[in-house]
Amino acid sequence: MSTSFEVTPGLPDWWAAVAGDGPRCLRPAWLSYEPDRLPGPLHTFALIRDGRPVVASVGARLTEASPRRFADPLLVLRDGVPGESGPPAPWQGLTPDDVLPAAVLLAPEYETALTGPGAADPSEVEHFVAGLCAWARAESLRSLSALYLGPGAALLADRLAAAGFGSVPLGSANVIEVTWTDPEGYVAGLPYKHRNIARYEMRRFTESGARLRIRPLQDTEPHLVELLMLHARRHGTPQSEAGAAALLERVRETFGPDGPVLFVAESEDGPLAFALFVRCGGELVLVLTGTRYGHPHASVAHFQTMFYAPAAAAPGLGVTALVHGLGDDATKRRRGARQVPLSAAFHRF
Secondary structure (H helix, E strand, C coil), X not given: CCEEEEEEECCCCCHHHHHCCCCHHHXXXXXXXCHHHCCCCEEEEEEEECCEEEEEEEEEEECCCCCCCCCCHHHHHHHCCCCCCCCCCCCCCCCHHHHCCEEEECECCCEECCECCCCCCHHHHHHHHHHHHHHHHHCCCCEEEEEEECHHXXXXXXXXXXXXXXXXXXXXXXXXXXXXXXHHHHHHXXXXXXXXXXXXXXXXXXXXXXXXXXXXXXXXXXXXXXXXXXXXHHCCCCCCHHHHHHHHHHHHHHHCCCCEEEEEEEECCEEEEEEEEEEECCEEEEEEEEXXXXXXXXXXXXXXXXXXXXXXXXXXXXXXXXXXXXXXXXHHHHCCCEEEEXXXXXXXX
């Protein structure tokens, strides 16, 4: 019986067969959707036995600093995650020379997970961590880290801690678990003081005269491109028209005609807001959003497309969870999101 630890650029030929039914963040479509979120080229890290993968994950190998604020381990562990509160960052005061070259376990969806037949086996995950550390030492790396470890990566986090890795809380993910069968059931499940706010916002949307449509993505979406550009400008990351159009095209190409679910609020003079989700198993995952900021009905249209319309549609779509991504966001909590705590593991050699 031969065992090895292999690190390879990109995804190996066996990846789809091993990860296709595994954690969403490791499925081929989600890895190909936004690979440039990573701080370096995607690499596969795998424990191999007798030529077959046993435990595997993805991440990046870094030889220089990256501007990826949410994904570069030095930026995250030195400066913290933007918008998140928590304990002091453990790498405060460090420079790139202190931690590079490095490797980080991380999928482009800002989550770390394991896949493979041994991913739930404590002994195999221990072998994976040992192989990862031995490889890092052999390659003269100065640091290893794993970012955004959630409850599904508890075994990996435990074995990293046993190998001497430090740990620090790293924000949270927002998930609305679908426990209702109709829109009023959703509202009734909100915190008491927020139910009237929800009913008020839904009533204001109805009174605005706007209408809500649920539809697939079309081949061209010039109005959505405009709203994407407004959203990006509002959040300090200006987007060109070509860049915004490319984002929508990437969703179409990656997830096909049946994956994307578009919620769009429209008035007589065009769309006011949209939220684009992708269906993955029992989840609806938010991937893009845009709002016509400055319009008098923009706010209620935004909440309708982001929360109230998806909540109303979820039971009919067979959805069990609405996934709203990272962030310590009071707006999402007030509309039913449960915050799932995340952590980081880190080690310097």
